[in-house]
Amino acid sequence: MNAGQVAALSGGVGGAKLALGLSRVLPADELLLIANTGDDFEHLGVTICPDIDTLIYTLAGLANLELGWGRQDETWSFMETLGAIGGETWFRLGDRDLALHVERTRRLALGESLSAITDHVRARLGVGPRLLPMSDDRVRTRLRTDDGWIDFQDYFVRQQCRPMVRDLAFVGVETARAHPTFLAALAAPDLRAVVICPSNPLISVEPILALKDVRAALAACAAPVIAVSPIIGGRAVKGPTAKMFTELGTEPSARAVAERYADIIDGYVLDFEDAADARAIDARVVLARTLMISLEDREDLARVVLRLADEIRA
Amino acid sequence: MNAGQVAALSGGVGGAKLALGLSRVLPADELLLIANTGDDFEHLGVTICPDIDTLIYTLAGLANLELGWGRQDETWSFMETLGAIGGETWFRLGDRDLALHVERTRRLALGESLSAITDHVRARLGVGPRLLPMSDDRVRTRLRTDDGWIDFQDYFVRQQCRPMVRDLAFVGVETARAHPTFLAALAAPDLRAVVICPSNPLISVEPILALKDVRAALAACAAPVIAVSPIIGGRAVKGPTAKMFTELGTEPSARAVAERYADIIDGYVLDFEDAADARAIDARVVLARTLMISLEDREDLARVVLRLADEIRA
Numbered sequence: 029m030n031a032g033q034v035a036a037l038s039g040g041v042g043g044a045k046l047a048l049g050l051s052r053v054l055p056a057d058e059l060l061l062i063a064n065t066g067d068d069f070e071h072l073g074v075t076i077c078p079d080i081d082t083l084i085y086t087l088a089g090l091a092n093l094e095l096g097w098g099r100q101d102e103t104w105s106f107m108e109t110l111g112a113i114g115g116e117t118w119f120r121l122g123d124r125d126l127a128l129h130v131e132r133t134r135r136l137a138l139g140e141s142l143s144a145i146t147d148h149v150r151a152r153l154g155v156g157p158r159l160l161p162m163s164d165d166r167v168r169t170r171l172r173t174d175d176g177w178i179d180f181q182d183y184f185v186r187q188q189c190r191p192m193v194r195d196l197a198f199v200g201v202e203t204a205r206a207h208p209t210f211l212a213a214l215a216a217p218d219l220r221a222v223v224i225c226p227s228n229p230l231i232s233v234e235p236i237l238a239l240k241d242v243r244a245a246l247a248a249c250a251a252p253v254i255a256v257s258p259i260i261g262g263r264a265v266k267g268p269t270a271k272m273f274t275e276l277g278t279e280p281s282a283r284a285v286a287e288r289y290a291d292i293i294d295g296y297v298l299d300f301e302d303a304a305d306a307r308a309i310d311a312r313v314v315l316a317r318t319l320m321i322s323l324e325d326r327e328d329l330a331r332v333v334l335r336l337a338d339e340i341r342a
Numbered sequence: 343m344n345a346g347q348v349a350a351l352s353g354g355v356g357g358a359k360l361a362l363g364l365s366r367v368l369p370a371d372e373l374l375l376i377a378n379t380g381d382d383f384e385h386l387g388v389t390i391c392p393d394i395d396t397l398i399y400t401l402a403g404l405a406n407l408e409l410g411w412g413r414q415d416e417t418w419s420f421m422e423t424l425g426a427i428g429g430e431t432w433f434r435l436g437d438r439d440l441a442l443h444v445e446r447t448r449r450l451a452l453g454e455s456l457s458a459i460t461d462h463v464r465a466r467l468g469v470g471p472r473l474l475p476m477s478d479d480r481v482r483t484r485l486r487t488d489d490g491w492i493d494f495q496d497y498f499v500r501q502q503c504r505p506m507v508r509d510l511a512f513v514g515v516e517t518a519r520a521h522p523t524f525l526a527a528l529a530a531p532d533l534r535a536v537v538i539c540p541s542n543p544l545i546s547v548e549p550i551l552a553l554k555d556v557r558a559a560l561a562a563c564a565a566p567v568i569a570v571s572p573i574i575g576g577r578a579v580k581g582p583t584a585k586m587f588t589e590l591g592t593e594p595s596a597r598a599v600a601e602r603y604a605d606i607i608d609g610y611v612l613d614f615e616d617a618a619d620a621r622a623i624d625a626r627v628v629l630a631r632t633l634m635i636s637l638e639d640r641e642d643l644a645r646v647v648l649r650l651a652d653e654i655r656a
Contacts, residue, residue: 103417105438106444112441114466124423127423128427133387134387137387
């Protein structure tokens, strides 16, 4: 029996951990990954898609676990030489990582869609589940700081999240079309679940939800929508999620994350540590160990999410 | 006493050997190198200038002497990964070499001139003499083969010079302007010499000579113009020079090369082996050892060329 597809919405590192867990407990054809592309940017003449790449590298077993980004077995000759001739080195691109960006950029210039290119690379690197960019149209996350609007990667990498974030914008999101395969999956009668991975709700998940038709499709979706909190005990496991929540006027908590998804989720998974938040959440709630250290942690959390979805559906 | 500048016209490997010799026997400010850009091409989204890069790497002591092209201490992670994801790998780009192409392409896109970028890179890599592209405007060498017109690098690298060459074209040469510093150097009253390095006359030197005003400036030039034969005993040291001469209907010889330069040269340096050709050449001729194996060979040949120029000038 085919159990119906699970669609998982994800940003980079945190989300990719659960995506990996899902990919290990589901057959490849029962998982569809939807990647945020708001963090994508053009740099050194190439188009870089950090969340897509993190998902591919993670699911291919190629992720650099020491660095927490990029590829394993990486070399740095390109960057070293670029520095020697006075080029821009604030965004570190490994020699192997760069090949993916160069090939993607070449194909984009030929008119191929980002989704077709992503699918090609995924298959070449041995990733089983289908991985879709949220849209083939360009969306770019910008942040308003005290120094004005800046690009996401300028904030995230060059300035290492130091500026205070006053506002967010997803440039292009009004006209970008959610990928049709993504919308079709949400409308499929046999869809098993939608999973919102534990990614930054403000910059990794929100660009996906902000696409025309997506929030409505999720609200109308026959399958249970399950979110997993990226906040544990008021802190983010990694990245600026908690800092951003605070700067935008909300105390960071598992509950605050749930409130952002209130109109679309049927179930919510939060950490044992946040049991006190559980009562205030208007969805079916499961407490679990959400910190994913080992591969088993990833698989276990994936099973918790799927069990909750199946219980809600039943 | 400043002896006046020497302007040397060069293609890649063979020409760069003599350019290196000249750079070691002349003060940096007395040598101006003019590089062919007809071999330049766009590949994988970057602009590659093989002759400029070979000259820079050679004069910087960074040339890969084992391969005969590219950089020493090179790594190949980029190319290896590009192959793994199905990209084009027929033109091998090392990780360090790639950095130069990416940085050049980035700066070109910002509107910087190729000559300004070349000068920046030259200085960063410690090359003393000024190095100019023959033009800041685009010229691209194309070859007519039995399969039609193809790009030079397609012929040279991808097809390894296998096709028969029926005709040559330098696309853009009619409108391209020779670099003004190059033309100014040719018109300078204290110019010491012009050296045509032992590069392929058909595809490395001819694009430079074909630029508007260059042939006339060389013919009118007050300084002696000295060419060095790239043909020794009817064969080219490296590359398709002899094969191309034959295919285009001329027997390859030191004399055949001199005939191509008949209207502009005052002196000609050819190999001892080609003594029989010497009488038929309408220029002051010097026999020398022109095969440059060692660094001393390069310096010796440079001294021979300069001595001939100074004798003609006296």
